[in-house]
Amino acid sequence: GQQLNQSPQSMFIQEGEDVSMNCTSSSIFNTWLWYKQDPGEGPVLLIALYKAGELTSNGRLTAQFGITRKDSFLNISASIPSDVGIYFCAGQGGGSQGNLIFGKGTKLSVKP
C-alpha cells in the first residue's frame, strides 16, 4: 500500500532557528496536510495543500506541495518554545473514501 516517509524523526534546535522537515512517497498524492500534536492532545491541522507546486503560509509556517506530487515540505521560521511538539504530514491519494495516510512524525524540541 501507499506509505509516507517523514524526516527527520526528531530535531533539537535553538530558539530563533528555522526548521525544515519533509515527507516523501513512492505514490502520487492529491492532497497534502500538515498537523501538529502537543503532548496529551490530538493532532491539529496547520496547513492543507491541494495543488502541485502550491506554496501556502500560516504565520511563521510555510508548506509546499511538491511538483511531482510525491513530496511535501514544511518550514518553520524563527522557532519559539511553543513550536515544540510532533509534526505529522498526511497525504490523500486515489484510494477509496479519500482516507488519509500519515507519516510517522517529526518530534521538534526547542532550546530557549
Place this chain on the structure above:
Amino acid sequence: DAGITQSPRHKVTETGTPVTLRCHQTENHRYMYWYRQDPGHGLRLIHYSYGVKDTDKGEVSDGYSVSRSKTEDFLLTLESATSSQTSVYFCAIRRESNTEAFFGQGTRLTVV
C-alpha cells in the same frame, strides 16, 4: 473546535475484557475515523465510517469492531482486549467537501 468528544479519556482494563470507546460529533459530518497512535508508528487507521451503518476496515482492524447507528456517534469495540492494544486512540471527522480531518483529544487505553 470541530465538536468532537471522545469518552472515556483514560481507561485501564484487564486482558480479555471487552472495551468500548465512544466518539461523538456535533456537526453531522458523514465521515468518521478511528486511529491508534503508537511510538514509532504514527497514526494508523483502524476503521472508518462513511455514513450510518456504513463502515469499513483500515490497515490495523484485527481485534476491533465498530458501529455507527447514528450520524453523531461512532463506537470502537475491543471484544477481548489484549496488551498489544494498549495505545492512544483518536477519533477524527472529515467534511465531505474536502480531505481535511479533525481530531478528538484521544483516549489513552492501558490493557494490563
